[in-house]
Amino acid sequence: MDDSNTILEVSHISKTFRSKNIFGRTTSEVSAVNDVSFRLQKQRTFGIVGESGCGKSTLARLVLRLIEADGGRVMYQGHNLLALGGEELRKLRRDIQMVFQDPFSSLNPSMTLLDNVAFPLWVNGTSKQDGRIAAHRYLEAVGIPRSSAERYPQSLSGGQRQRVAIARALVLEPKIVIADEAVSALDKSIQAQALNLFHELQQDFRLSMIFISHDLHVVELMSDTVMVMYLGMVVEVASVEDVYAQPYHPYTQALFKSTPSMDVTHKKLDGFKLSGELPSPLNPPSGCRFRTRCPMAMETCAEHMPELIEVGDGHTVACHLYGEADVARRAI
Ligand SMILES: Nc1ncnc2c1ncn2[C@@H]1O[C@H](COP(=O)(O)OP(=O)(O)OP(=O)(O)O)[C@@H](O)[C@H]1O
Ligand SMILES: [Mg+2]
Incomplete structure (x- = not known):
């Protein structure tokens, strides 16, 4: 990926919400965003997709510093937004505006x-x-x-x-717009108009966008690159063409299987649809967080958290099904 084309770089950002009792002791911890990194390219749209509660809005709020991160960096115009304060932060933050689901x-x-x-x-x-x-x-x-x-x-x-x-x-002339479920509450026909409007405005105002939705159709229509999140973690990142042509992660595949008319064939998971509830982020599963719903889960999945590895050009996936040998084989 070309660095000079990056407008915003998020590195290793995490957030755990802690509740405390009246004695100041932590009573519960919700791991809402865990070690997430991504790059937004200039005048492109970066889609973020995943089930309700996977941490999409928390991630957006962390980037804008509406809530404070536990760690990580958000680089914009040579500055780490998470380390800035006062006037400097206010000035740069003006460049990043958000559109929410509920305009009220x-x-x-x-x-x-x-x-x-x-x-x-x-x-x-x-x-x-x-x-x-x-x-x-x-x-x-x-x-x-x-x-x-x-x-x-x-x-x-x-x-x-x-x-x-x-x-x-838009009135503040931002360089980046974060749309968080911005069209989710609209009827389908109105939704299509709103998506067209976003496309037009992106061209006219040369915007870079982060487009958040739980709806795969919407993300496909809007995005150049897609990041799939599960329970606070990134499981797959790829260009929209690649992820829709060949999703690697069992969760991404399951999302397709669970969305009518987006049934991508994949022999390993034929017949598998996403079922069961998202586990509580209060007590996420050990190792791979998806393993409790994954039909391909192996022993190692409970023991080790899979790292994101590259399976194609700019296509990364965090899953033990794909080891280094797999990547090397593909490169031949
Ligand atoms: N202020 C908060 N205090 C405690 N927990 C929180 C807080 N905000 C979010 N959470 C928890 O963090 C997790 C991620 O929530 P988040 O709203 O980011 O998910 P989401 O992917 O945006 O979901 P949705 O698609 O429903 O908007 C959830 O388990 C949520 O309950
Ligand atoms: Mg949300």
């Missing part, structure tokens, strides 16, 4: 659409008038007509509200 959480119901979009600029010192002029531009860019600018969020449909939330994220 990011829109103020007592402000007009125009003022909702202008608000981030006002907070950053732009005058009322200039903020509103810019807000008009961004509302237009997301397809909200001028005549609707004075309406309030409650009067809009879900799809329109999400457009306003996107305008609000």
Whole structure:
């Protein structure tokens, strides 16, 4: 992978949520994100997929420092965002904006659409008038007509509200947008429109995007590279073409098998569909965290956590089924 094309590099980031009792003793620990690394390429989309609770949103929040990581680095423009503070952090963080699933959480119901979009600029010192002029531009860019600018969020449909939330994220002219289940709450037809809008905006504003979804279809439509997470860990990373043509990890294969119309044939796992609940992250399985649901599990899977190894060009997988010998054989 070409380093000069990397806009954001996340290395070995982890987060364990700890609950404490009134005496300050730790009573429970949730390993939400464990040693995750990835690179976002300029003007590309990096998709993150995995079941509910696998740590996707926590990872996004860690990158933005909405919560503090236990360790790791987030390199952006030569700085480790996790080590910065004050004005320096505020300035760089402005370049990374987030769009959430529920636009209600990011829109103020007592402000007009125009003022909702202008608000981030006002907070950053732009005058009322200039903020509103810019807000008009961004509302237009997301397809909200001028005549609707004075309406309030409650009067809009879900799809329109999400457009306003996107305008609000873009008004600060970010270089990176993190969309966390940004289209998941929308009806299928509206979802398709929202995905098209993201595509157009990405071109127009030269955005790099992290696109988070539990929906394989959405990730396939949006992403250049896909990272599959399971219980806080990365199990597979590959270009969208490679992962959809040949998923290696039994969990990735199972995700396909469990998604109607995305049934990728794989002889080792014929007939296997993902079943059973995600184990509790309070007490994750030893070794490979997927082993308790994996039909291919071996003794070693309980004893050793598999490392990510390269199985193809830029295609990595963390699974004991694929050893070094396997990789060497493929290289011949
Ligand atoms: N503030 C918190 N305190 C304690 N546990 C948390 C906290 N936030 C998240 N978790 C736990 O961390 C794990 C990962 O949660 P996260 O919200 O990141 O998953 P997700 O992949 O985004 O799921 P979803 O698809 O449902 O949005 C879950 O077990 C969740 O309960
Ligand atoms: Mg989430």
